[in-house]
Amino acid sequence: MKKLLNLIMLLLIFLSFLNCKDPRSTKNQQSENKDDYQNNIEVTSKKIDSTIVHYVTAISGLSVRKQPDINSEKISTLEYGTPVEIIEETRQTFQVKEDAKTIDGKWVLIDSKETTRIKGYVFDGFLTTKNPMPYRLSNADLNSTRSYNKNSDIDKYLILELISKKTYEDLKQRQNNFIAIRKDTLEIKKSNGKIDLPTDKGVITLLDIREKDMGDVSYHYLGVIDSLNTYVIQGNYIGYSEHLLINKATAKRDTLAEKPIISPNWKKMITASIDGQTIEPTDLQLFDIEKSNIIPRLIVNFIGWFHSQEEGSIFWINKDEFCMKIMSLQHAENKGFEEHCYQYIKIKVL
Structure with missing residues (x-):
């Protein structure tokens, strides 16, 4: 009987230990999960072949922004026909309405070297691989x-x-x-x-x-x-x-x-x-x-x-x-x- 009581006591102590967790460990795990979630949102770009030249088709010019966000700081405006290289593509898609048309696209990181060096994010719905200005002057x-x-x-x-x-x-x-x-x-x-x-x-x-x-x-x-x-x-x-x-x-x-x-x-x-x-x-x-x-x-x-x-x-x-x-x-x-x-x-x- 005494041995049985001892076994029961040991079992209760063991169960109590299992139920006790370090709150700091839980907090750290939650933080890591949060970081992983943020990374899954932010790191959604991929490197692509930058040797393919794209051209701007926006007649009024294409805005270049510091970050892939419509509210981000505007760096410059690329003119119609400007050649650019796409460095990275993001998965952040959105639509732009132009007159009666809806244009689908996503944020891409570009590099332009025609007049001055410009590097930033643009909407790729206004980019094409077909040169709209084949007679553009250099x-x-x-x-x-x-x-x-x-x-x-x-x-x-x-x-x-x-x-x-x-x-x-x-x-x-x-x-x-x-x-x-x-x-x-x-x-x-x-x-x-x-x-x-x-x-x-x-x-x-x-x-x-x-x-x-x-x-x-x-x-x-x-x-x-x-x-x-x-x-x-x-x-x-x-x-x-x-x-x-x-x-x-x-x-x-x-x-x-x-x-x-x-x-x-x-x-x-x-x-x-x-x-x-x-x-x-x-x-x-x-x-x-x-x-x-x-x-x-x-x-x-x-x-x-x-x-x-x-x-x-x-x-x-x-x-x-x-x-x-x-x-x-x-x-x-x-x-x-x-x-x-x-x-x-x-x-x-x-």
Whole structure:
């Protein structure tokens, strides 16, 4: 009997020990389970083959974010047609509504190196492996020319580089543009097709011509550039136009292909023109200004791209650099003038 009681006591002690657990151990196990759960949510990405190039199809641009979250910090915006490499795919899927369409996709980590290095997360519903802009310009395309008036490499005179639309627009807000034509059209008026321009050397007269066989010639007075002491006149001829700068003191006439755009320090002047009335590449003229003298420095006939005719799309950002809005010639010829297919460049004068 005594032995039986001892066995019962031992059994009760053993059962009590089994039921007693270290609360710290339980807490640690719960913490580990929680960590495993979080890891299963967060670590849901996989490495993929980054040699396959994808392209942005969002016409208004594709937002790049710091984390795969719509509320995460926005790093940048990728323009339509920008090539990117997908580094990782996540399993975080969602939908985007665009007009009447619903686009399915997921967050992916990308790397873009076209203009500036951009790495972050984007919605892959706006990515494709088919290039929507096969004629998109690269930095190497910008320097191709038909001719220029120097016998050396153009890189010794100009540096051209692509910039993003955002950079272009930011620079435009801070531009230092000096087109500086004062419109004194009340002082100089056209009468019966004739413009009289008084100079220290006498009056210069410009006459419109109306001829059925030869075509019309007409002149339009635009104003004066006070710093150069010159009149500015636009001449329209058969199939083309030009701008005339006539010095008030010397009566010297300088002929420009387009309206002059002058640097902030008044030392340089550029004009950009398109030859003819069809789609043609840009011709760029660069002049040095010494006192009131305009000295031709460089004429470049580019190949493969042309600039926008939009007023104010060419502007100086400092005494040596200016920006332009351009498009691939091949793109315009094959797909037309699509606004979202313009690109942007910065040119530095050396």
